[in-house]
Amino acid sequence: MTILSRGTVQLTLPLELPAGARQDLFLVGPSNEAAVHHLDHFATWPVQAALLVGPRKSGRTLLARLFAAKSGGTIADDADRWTETELFHAWNRAQADARPLLVVADAAPPIWRIGLPDLRSRINATPVLRLEAPDDLLIETLLQYLFDRKELVAAPDLVRWLARRVERSHLAVLRIVEALEEDAMLRSTRRLTVPAARAALAGNPLLLDRLL
Structure with a gap:
């Protein structure tokens, strides 16, 4: 570790x-x-x-x-x-x-x-x-780390798109990644894009709706 x-x-x-x-x-x-x-x-x-x-x-x-x-x-x-x-x-x-x-x-x-x-x-x-709520840099790093751990391939702009919108908490970041993993499994792909994420997370309370 x-x-x-x-x-x-x-x-x-x-x-x-x-x-x-x-x-x-x-x-x-x-x-x-x-x-x-x-x-x-x-x-x-x-x-x-x-x-x-x-x-x-x-x-x-x-x-x-x-x-x-x-x-x-x-x-x-x-x-x-x-x-x-x-x-x-x-x-x-x-x-x-x-x-x-x-x-x-x-x-x-x-x-x-x-x-x-x-x-x-x-x-x-x-x-x-x-351990305070994650700052912007840590959220972006944590998103990429979790995607890598779950062997999900995130488009370069997706991590930045999510980092600007997700609730500022470790738990929210984890839940968002889990939701995208579940959606990827339904779509039989490991590749994540902004359009797919926008559709999968529409109405998710952990994202700022106004920025979707």
Whole structure:
């Protein structure tokens, strides 16, 4: 698994893969590069923990796994669904073992309501890393990446056409690609064009209708 950056700084968290395995890529852009940079410098953390928050399908679990593979640390994924006692002990264990813990949740406090005072104080002392809604460049890159993953051949102008119209969220991009894949299967082709996409996505709430 690899992190790809299209910026000037290459941020990589390599992981050995078996021969023939397909790589998963975490795509870096202005909306998430601060979080990646912090994870890449885990040796300088003031506490042996960080809280990673972001929307659905933002790649937060993939990023956490890449981080654990590089750092030797541990992950508390979907931490807001853990019992507070379990998470409290995991945070303390990370400090005692000097082994970084990455806590992954939907949101940080106070949106994430923590009842246990000792856990709340520890999470409040933990740096928060945010995966924001994707910026324009990341949306375009993500569209092309997903098309490639699904072995769909997108006309050069299609990615730009979609990137200007799709809702600004990781989940919306994924759903649009899935809709186009389904349409391509119905048409028995792997080739995608703007006219075909316009017809397939007419009325789709994830696109700005006025720009169709």
